[in-house]
Amino acid sequence: MIAGPEVSHLVAQYEAACGTKEGTEHTSHHEETERAQRVFFENVEKLSQAMKDMGNPFQEESRDLLSLDTKDIAHHTAAELIGTHLEKCKVRFQEFMKGLEGEEESTFYEPIKKNRVDFFRQVPASVDSSKQKVLKEDCQLFSKLFISCQSRECDLKEFFRHENQSHPAALSDGGKLHTCQKSHLTTILESQVTTPEAEPDADTIIIDGAALVNSLPPRSSKTFEEYAMLDVLPTIQAYSTKYKRTDIVFDVYRPSSLKAETRSKRGREKSKGMLFFHAFTGCDVISAFRGKGKKSAWQTWDVCDEASGVFSKLSQYPPVVDDEDLKTLEKFVVMMYDRSSTAEGVDDARSSTVNIIFDMGDRLIDINQLAENYSQEHISALLALHAFTGADCTSAFKGKGKVRPMKILNQNSKFIQIFAAVGDSWEIDELVLSGAEEFTCRLYGFSPRIKKVDEAREIKIKKICGSSLELRQGLSVDLSTFPPCKRVLLEHMKRVNFQVCVWKRAHEHYPEIPSPLDHGFHINSETGKLEPLWFEGRRHPQSPR
Structure with a gap:
């Protein structure tokens, strides 16, 4: 740094030796004060603690550039800027050195033009x-x-x-x-019903897998496996003690899907779901059922490692519950973030005999009450x-x-x-x-x-x-x-x-x-x-x- 403490000492000694200016007693840099050093030490401790809580970014094997606190994926152009920033600076320096060879082009005191790069600047949306x-x-x-x-x-x-x-x-x-x-x-339909103040007792909860991942930010997990075992699985086990049955549903991301175009528009800049979707590749997606004897019976559906991500058919496994147990499942809670699915839920509620509640994260929607209108x-x-x-x-x-x-x-x-x-x-x-x-x-x-x-x-x-x-x-x-x-x-x-x-x-x-x-x-x-x-x-x- 040009204004660093070492340079300040050299400047003071040079001025004293040359006699151009009397040497001053206090030649310390402003960042060497006790208060500045204490603030710097506190900032280092906070950064270290954040890395312990959020995960060390230097242990990431992904090529994506991630935000340390939110785990948001930056645009690929930001990663390219960081990867090529050092080379661009070297090019600037080489151009400056070549300019010194001919005084008519540049002088020693001419400043090197600064590379203005803002890696994490949010580009305002504009019409192309x-x-x-x-x-x-x-x-x-x-x-x-x-x-x-x-x-x-x-x-x-x-x-x-x-x-x-x-x-x-x-x-x-x-x-x-x-x-x-x-x-x-959904806003129009929701205005016609009264929002329940508390979640009613239910027999079954059906969770949107993407909603679950978005609601569970990784804390101390450093890998996808740790995230699944330390953050996701305990939440699922907690649901299994409260409900008789807990189902988690993941959408399948196929390249040939009709939704491929819609997903491509959503991008990856702010998508945590895209980042942690692969956390479950090769792992188990668990459905829990608590029987009459309050014993937890677990059944797993393996996710294929193929790019198509096709789930194994349920017919390959024995049924989790029998017909008698299914009669006890009278009320469902659906946890999801997609507000556009309310119309499908109303159609399901009208054509079924069970009670359905949508948990939108910040409020509940009684689908059966909505269907009665x-x-x-x-x-x-x-x-x-x-x-x-x-x-x-x-x-x-x-x-x-x-x-x-x-x-x-x-x-x-x-x-x-x-x-x-x-x-x-x-x-x-x-x-x-x-x-x-x-x-x-x-x-x-x-x-x-x-x-x-x-x-x-x-x-x-x-x-x-x-x-x-x-x-x-x-x-x-x-x-x-x-x-x-x-x-x-x-x-x-x-x-x-x-x-x-x-x-x-x-x-x-x-x-x-x-x-x-x-x-x-x-x-x-x-x-x-x-x-x-x-x-x-x-x-x-x-x-x-």
Whole structure:
């Protein structure tokens, strides 16, 4: 350090020897004072204690850069900066030394330019300029196509039956599924019931594995195995003494999963679940059952070490409980953090004879009380509405959310009947499709007499252009405000119907689920992954000869 204590002594001795300045009696550095040394010692002790409590980062074998206190994974660019920081400094120094060889380039007293690097700076979220550029180009392309269609006297109705671009602006973000705040639906439903002040007595607790990991930050654990044995297992054993049965459910992360795209958007910067998911690879996931004699009977399901992470089928093991014991399991507590799953829980509560309580961490939701406010048909409609307005495998309508669709559904019994029929069969009924088309028109603010989305798209452009149907130069056209064309809505409804079919068959032990390739998805020839099929056929109308 230039201002360090050693340099201060040398400067004082140099000044005294040269006579340029009288030597001073006190040549100690300000950091050599008793108070400064005491504060430094306390900080070192705190850091050492933090490493003992949180784990020594120098013993980590992972290549990820972790935060010491929260265990959050920093962005990979931060790890690259630290790995290359020393080399960058050496390059700066070599450039400075080379500059000394020619005085005309640099002098000895010229400072070395500082490398300004902030490793853990939180980059504020901003709209990517490339996305704005793509949207602008799409709008310009749409305008040119529309003008060309008019000049060639094409059929305007045929023009609006096509999306006229590779990805529908109303449902996609650059070819990916558009997402929304899914928990808004839970907020609406939760406002209709009274939150229990205390957790009621229950026979069974079903724990979301990811929620359990997020609620148990590692303290003294240094490895994944220690974390599982010291932090997770004692918590599970405590639950087993309180409940007759404790089940832990982990979602399976397969590369070919329909949720792969949604998980990729969540990233790894702030995800503890992604970090500690591998803690259970090769270990045991335990389900506990306490019988009538208050003896704990344990059964384990081994997790495969393969990348697919497929759980062993329960049929390979003897049953934990018999039919007589199952009759005693009358009330469930579900511990989870995903607020978007309330709609599925209400459907389960209405179709079962047990009591279900959702533990959201900071509050409880009585699912049975919530289900009593709706008929079975209405609950089935809510399940389909949740998928229609955006779930993990289905896209949301830009700018529409879930509050407005919920209001439209509750105000019209016709839409309740239509959405209740979604998912009854793997094939979409024509009445369901036409009803979804009418609902989409209502969602975009059109009058009840407008029931076709292609007609609604034509009316929308007429409002922008006026009676002349001419796009003026510089006129902005936001394509995301247009409802999707019927061909796009058809593929969207295929994905919605497929998702609801899976949800409605969740009670079956081994449901027969067909391939998603015929239900709004296709395999990307380059990546080999499942992707949404936005529409079939041409994106533009065929030009007249």
